[in-house]
Amino acid sequence: MAAQKSAPARVSNGQTNGMKRKRQDGPKQNNPLQNKKIKLLESRKKLPIWSRQQDIKAALEKNDVLVLSGETGSGKSTQLPQFLLESKWCSKCVAVTQPRRVAAISLARRVAEEMGTPLGKSSPASKVGYSVRFDDSTSPSTRIKYLTEGMLLQEMLRDSAMSQYSCVVVDEVHERSVNVDLILGFLKGLVKGINKKRKTPLKVVVMSATADVAGIARFFDEPMPSDKASGTDGDEEDDLNEAKINGDAPKRPVASPKPVSTCHVEGRQYPVKLSYLDRPTDDVLQTAFERIFKIHCKEPMPGDILVFLTGQETIQSLQKLIEEYAVNLTADYPKLLVLPLFAALPQHAQQRIFQSAPPNTRKVILSTNIAETSVTVPGVRFVVDTGKAKIKQFRNRLALDSLLIKPISRSSADQRKGRAGREAPGQCYRLYTQEGYNSLEKNATPEILRCDLSAAVLTMKARGVPDPLSFPFLTPPPRDAMEKALLQLLQLSALAEDGSISVTGKAIARLPLTPTLGRVILSSARSDPPCLRETIDIVACLSVENIFVNVETEETREQAADARGQLYRRSGDHMTLLAAVQAYAAENSDRKAWAERHLISHRAMQSVMDVRKQLRAQCLQAKLLPSGSSFSDGDDEGVSSADEELTERILKAFLSGFANNIARLCPDGSYKTFVGNQTVSIHPSSVLFGRKVEALVYNEFVYTNKAYARGVSAIQLKWLEDLFT
DNA sequence: GAGCACTGC
Structure with a gap:
C-alpha cells in the first residue's frame, strides 16, 4: 500500500485488491484499459465478498434496504457497487458515500480500473466518477459515484428525493460521523415513503466494519418517530433476523413486508496475537518505552512498530526518550528510526512513514488516532496501544468545547489491533489489563452526542424537516442540546420566531461554513459600506486548519516572530489573518517560498485560497454584492492595515455571529x-x-x-x- | 505559554 498523492489532503486509506468479471465490451485486445481490467479480475475473484454476489443482488431485489457488515479486506467498498449495476432496478446512478475525500477519490480510481473505464470527467464514456469539495469528476454517463458525506448532503439541498440515484450506499457507518447520522435519517424517510417525489423506490445499502448491524437494521425497520405517536406501524423487531440472506429465503408476512436484509462478509486479515499488562501502569509513556525496546531487541526483522498515543506533546516526548536511549544500542541490534505522525505535521514529514527504512533499520511510528482510520501505515507488524485518545466534547450549557484524554472504546481497541495484521501475522501489546479492556465501552460515543448541533439542525431545516426534535436519529441527542441549537439559530436569525427557516437561514445553509461564520458573511455584505471581500478572507482562514505553523524551539519562535511581525495587527487575530491572506495573494512569484519565509503553512494557505474562491463564487451567485460589482484577482492589496474604521466594520460583522x-x-x-x-x-x-x-x-x-x-x-x-x- | 480526527455544489 502506498501514499496517494492525488488528493489535496492527507494520506490514503486506499483499498487494494479487487477485480471483476464481465464480458469484454469490445474486441480491441490492445486497449490498455481492457487489459488492466482483465488482469485485475483475477484478484477480484479472490475477495471474500465475491462469492456473495448473488446473495447481495437477491437481497436487494426483495428488499429496499441491506445492512452489510464486512471487515477490512472484504472488498465491500469496491465490489458491492459493481454488483448492483447489473440489477434490473438499477437504471440510474449508484452513490457511495465516504467520510474522507482521499478515500472517495482512491476508491473511484480503483473501481474505474477494475471496470476498464476512464475515470470521471476525463471522458464522456466514463462510468465511474467521484465528487468531493473543490473537485467534481463525474460525467453524464457516470454510473458509480463515490462522494463524501458532505457532498451528498449538499446535493440533497437541491434534490431531497435524490432522484438521480437508484441506490445510495453508505460506507464506513461505524465511524458515526454527524453527516452519516443525518444521511441515515434522511434515507430512512425516503425509504418509508415520506418523499413522494420518487417514482421508483430508492435502494439503500448501509455498510460498516464493526457496527451493530442488528441495531441499524432495526433503525430502518422501525416506524418514523412521527408515526409512532399515531401508531401507524407495528413494531416487530424480533422478526428481524428472518431476513438474513445467508440462510434460508426470508419468510415474511405478505401484509407487512420486512424492508431490511442483513449480511455479513468475512474480512481478510492475518491473525494478531494479543497481550495485556498484568497490572495497570501509572506511567504509560515509560511502559510504552520499555515495550518498544523489548520488541525491538527480541523480534526478528522486518516488522515496524506502530504506537498509539494521545497527542503531539506525548509523541514528541516519547520520541526524545527513544532517540536518546537508542544511541546506546550495540551494533548487534538493528537501528531504530522514530517517526512521529499527527495531522498538524507538515505533509513531507507525514510522507516519511511510506518510505522504506534504510537497511537494517526498524521504524517506530508514534501516532495519534490518525493511524486508526485515516492513514494506513505499511510494514507494521507490532502495535502498542495506550488505550487512550483525545476526544472533543461540546458542553452546550457553556458553549465550550473540551478536548480531553479519554479511554477508547473496545471497537477502537480492536481497530488498532487490526493494524498489526494487514500484511503478515502480527502482535498487539495493550498497555492496560484484560479487565481494563472488558470495562471499556463497546462503541465510541457518536459524534452527534458530542457536538454543537446548530449546523445539523440548520441542515435539517433547510432540507424540509419541520421538527428536528422528531427527526429519526440512530442515537437521538438530548432534548436540551437540540433546543440549545434551535435557540442559537434563532439568535442568528436563521430561524423565524415560529421556528421556520428564514431567508437568511437558507442562505447560511448553502454556505460550506458553520452557521455562525455563515451569518458573519451575510452581515459583512450588508454593512455600510460592505466588507464582504475582507470578511471572506478571514472566514476562509477560520474554517481551515491553523495557517501559522507550530514552532517548537526558542530559536524558531524568535524567527517566527520576526518573519510574521509585519503581518501582526494590534486589533487581534482577525485582522492578522486578513493581512496574511492579502500578502500571500499579492505574492505573484513564489507563494510557496513566501509561506516558508513567514513560517506559514503553504498547504493551509492553499486551502484558504480554495475556500475563498468557493465563497466568492457563492456570494456572487447569491447576489450578496451590489449589482455590477465583482471580485477580481487583482484586488488583493487594497486594504491599508491601519484602517481602524474598516477593522470596526469587520469586527462588528463578526459580532453578529x-x-x-x-x-x-x-x-x-x-x-x-x-x-x-x-x-x-x-x-x-x-x-x-x-x-x-x-x-x-x-x-x-x-x-x-x-x-x-x-x-x-x-x-x-x-x-x-x-x-x- | 499551546494544537485528537474528519467534512462542506
Missing part, C-alpha cells in the same frame, strides 16, 4: 465571558496573548488544560450597544 463569544476584562486582570461569566484566557497562539483590552470577541472557546479563547480580537464595549439596538 459571535454575540455569545464575548469576554470582558475584569478588575483582577482576568477575562470573563458575557454568557455564563466563565473565566477565560487568551490562547498563547493569539497575537493578543498577554495583552489587556477592555473586551474580546473570540472564534472558539476550548477547554484543554484550562479554558482558552482562540481566534481573538479586541472590541469596544460601545460597539455592542449599536449591535443590540
Whole structure:
C-alpha cells in the first residue's frame, strides 16, 4: 500500500485488491484499459465478498434496504457497487458515500480500473466518477459515484428525493460521523415513503466494519418517530433476523413486508496475537518505552512498530526518550528510526512513514488516532496501544468545547489491533489489563452526542424537516442540546420566531461554513459600506486548519516572530489573518517560498485560497454584492492595515455571529465571558496573548488544560450597544 | 505559554 498523492489532503486509506468479471465490451485486445481490467479480475475473484454476489443482488431485489457488515479486506467498498449495476432496478446512478475525500477519490480510481473505464470527467464514456469539495469528476454517463458525506448532503439541498440515484450506499457507518447520522435519517424517510417525489423506490445499502448491524437494521425497520405517536406501524423487531440472506429465503408476512436484509462478509486479515499488562501502569509513556525496546531487541526483522498515543506533546516526548536511549544500542541490534505522525505535521514529514527504512533499520511510528482510520501505515507488524485518545466534547450549557484524554472504546481497541495484521501475522501489546479492556465501552460515543448541533439542525431545516426534535436519529441527542441549537439559530436569525427557516437561514445553509461564520458573511455584505471581500478572507482562514505553523524551539519562535511581525495587527487575530491572506495573494512569484519565509503553512494557505474562491463564487451567485460589482484577482492589496474604521466594520460583522463569544476584562486582570461569566484566557497562539483590552470577541472557546479563547480580537464595549439596538 | 480526527455544489 502506498501514499496517494492525488488528493489535496492527507494520506490514503486506499483499498487494494479487487477485480471483476464481465464480458469484454469490445474486441480491441490492445486497449490498455481492457487489459488492466482483465488482469485485475483475477484478484477480484479472490475477495471474500465475491462469492456473495448473488446473495447481495437477491437481497436487494426483495428488499429496499441491506445492512452489510464486512471487515477490512472484504472488498465491500469496491465490489458491492459493481454488483448492483447489473440489477434490473438499477437504471440510474449508484452513490457511495465516504467520510474522507482521499478515500472517495482512491476508491473511484480503483473501481474505474477494475471496470476498464476512464475515470470521471476525463471522458464522456466514463462510468465511474467521484465528487468531493473543490473537485467534481463525474460525467453524464457516470454510473458509480463515490462522494463524501458532505457532498451528498449538499446535493440533497437541491434534490431531497435524490432522484438521480437508484441506490445510495453508505460506507464506513461505524465511524458515526454527524453527516452519516443525518444521511441515515434522511434515507430512512425516503425509504418509508415520506418523499413522494420518487417514482421508483430508492435502494439503500448501509455498510460498516464493526457496527451493530442488528441495531441499524432495526433503525430502518422501525416506524418514523412521527408515526409512532399515531401508531401507524407495528413494531416487530424480533422478526428481524428472518431476513438474513445467508440462510434460508426470508419468510415474511405478505401484509407487512420486512424492508431490511442483513449480511455479513468475512474480512481478510492475518491473525494478531494479543497481550495485556498484568497490572495497570501509572506511567504509560515509560511502559510504552520499555515495550518498544523489548520488541525491538527480541523480534526478528522486518516488522515496524506502530504506537498509539494521545497527542503531539506525548509523541514528541516519547520520541526524545527513544532517540536518546537508542544511541546506546550495540551494533548487534538493528537501528531504530522514530517517526512521529499527527495531522498538524507538515505533509513531507507525514510522507516519511511510506518510505522504506534504510537497511537494517526498524521504524517506530508514534501516532495519534490518525493511524486508526485515516492513514494506513505499511510494514507494521507490532502495535502498542495506550488505550487512550483525545476526544472533543461540546458542553452546550457553556458553549465550550473540551478536548480531553479519554479511554477508547473496545471497537477502537480492536481497530488498532487490526493494524498489526494487514500484511503478515502480527502482535498487539495493550498497555492496560484484560479487565481494563472488558470495562471499556463497546462503541465510541457518536459524534452527534458530542457536538454543537446548530449546523445539523440548520441542515435539517433547510432540507424540509419541520421538527428536528422528531427527526429519526440512530442515537437521538438530548432534548436540551437540540433546543440549545434551535435557540442559537434563532439568535442568528436563521430561524423565524415560529421556528421556520428564514431567508437568511437558507442562505447560511448553502454556505460550506458553520452557521455562525455563515451569518458573519451575510452581515459583512450588508454593512455600510460592505466588507464582504475582507470578511471572506478571514472566514476562509477560520474554517481551515491553523495557517501559522507550530514552532517548537526558542530559536524558531524568535524567527517566527520576526518573519510574521509585519503581518501582526494590534486589533487581534482577525485582522492578522486578513493581512496574511492579502500578502500571500499579492505574492505573484513564489507563494510557496513566501509561506516558508513567514513560517506559514503553504498547504493551509492553499486551502484558504480554495475556500475563498468557493465563497466568492457563492456570494456572487447569491447576489450578496451590489449589482455590477465583482471580485477580481487583482484586488488583493487594497486594504491599508491601519484602517481602524474598516477593522470596526469587520469586527462588528463578526459580532453578529459571535454575540455569545464575548469576554470582558475584569478588575483582577482576568477575562470573563458575557454568557455564563466563565473565566477565560487568551490562547498563547493569539497575537493578543498577554495583552489587556477592555473586551474580546473570540472564534472558539476550548477547554484543554484550562479554558482558552482562540481566534481573538479586541472590541469596544460601545460597539455592542449599536449591535443590540 | 499551546494544537485528537474528519467534512462542506
